[in-house]
Amino acid sequence: MIIIGEKINGTIPNVKRAIEEKNEKFIGDLAIKQADAGADYIDVCAGTTPEIEVDTLKWLMEIVQNTVHKPLCIDSPNPKTIETVFKYAKQPGIINSVSEENDKCEVIYPLIKGTDWQVIALTCDNRGIPSDVQTRIDITKILVEKAGNYGITPDKIHIDPLVIAVCTDNQSLLKFIETTKTIKEMYPTIHITSGLSNISFGMPLRRIINQNFLTLAMYAGMDSAIMDPCNREMMATLLATQVLLGQDRHCRKFTNAYRKGKIGPKKE
Numbered sequence: 001m002i003i004i005g006e007k008i009n010g011t012i013p014n015v016k017r018a019i020e021e022k023n024e025k026f027i028g029d030l031a032i033k034q035a036d037a038g039a040d041y042i043d044v045c046a047g048t049t050p051e052i053e054v055d056t057l058k059w060l061m062e063i064v065q066n067t068v069h070k071p072l073c074i075d076s077p078n079p080k081t082i083e084t085v086f087k088y089a090k091q092p093g094i095i096n097s098v099s100e101e102n103d104k105c106e107v108i109y110p111l112i113k114g115t116d117w118q119v120i121a122l123t124c125d126n127r128g129i130p131s132d133v134q135t136r137i138d139i140t141k142i143l144v145e146k147a148g149n150y151g152i153t154p155d156k157i158h159i160d161p162l163v164i165a166v167c168t169d170n171q172s173l174l175k176f177i178e179t180t181k182t183i184k185e186m187y188p189t190i191h192i193t194s195g196l197s198n199i200s201f202g203m204p205l206r207r208i209i210n211q212n213f214l215t216l217a218m219y220a221g222m223d224s225a226i227m228d229p230c231n232r233e234m235m236a237t238l239l240a241t242q243v244l245l246g247q248d249r250h251c252r253k254f255t256n257a258y259r260k261g262k263i264g265p266k267k268e
């Protein structure tokens, strides 16, 4: 599993405050905690008004890069913002994200052409998030085909099928699974990613729903997640699922995480 740590996001109230107060230590600590917990990439999202988004992202990127050696996942709905801050990244990471909305692909794909950068591609377009499987597949084909025009191969792409809250559509997970399986059949080397908390909006006991979503989605072929690696129950679920799916030889990752106190009882 590719773990993208989600905690440096200006839409989270205490992160928003740290950004306003220019609290470098708070942001740096979030980077360290996530890296220690097992994040492969550190997502940075300003979550601010467009006027100060570029400056905020640059500031976040600099702190993370001066604190940990993990690559970034640059998270902005605005491709122009990503284009502007891209040059401040010290090593290739992930762009979050492109989609079939407006000219996103045409701005982002040339930027990462010929590099080791990866990209998250959302299955939505100017009509919004599709409620059916077929439209998600159709959009995926276009996103992958356009990437190919820039020499960007499927192994560099993480498709995010944009899971809808299950209280809004009780077929939501089943559609996600069908989408995931079909895309993996079409492009065996592609990655499938998702946020883990969208599924449970509007529900009680969200953590239980999110954990079970992770297990079922991994079984269907999801191999990347935007998540809180400091959520110990979620990490235990992730590692246990890897064991059960034969993705953890000799159960080594699971037992090592347990020995180090990263899952199960805390060790000091």
Ligand code: THG
Pocket: 006, 007, 009, 012, 045, 075, 096, 097, 120, 160, 194, 195, 196, 197, 198, 226, 228, 231
């Ligand atoms: N897809 C893609 N990018 C995304 C999302 C997605 N970026 C933003 C978002 N969704 C993922 N990021 C977050 C960040 C924080 C939280 C949820 C999603 C959040 N955090 C709580 C906190 O940190 O306090 C609690 C986390 C927990 O305990 O699990 O709610 O879907 N491509």
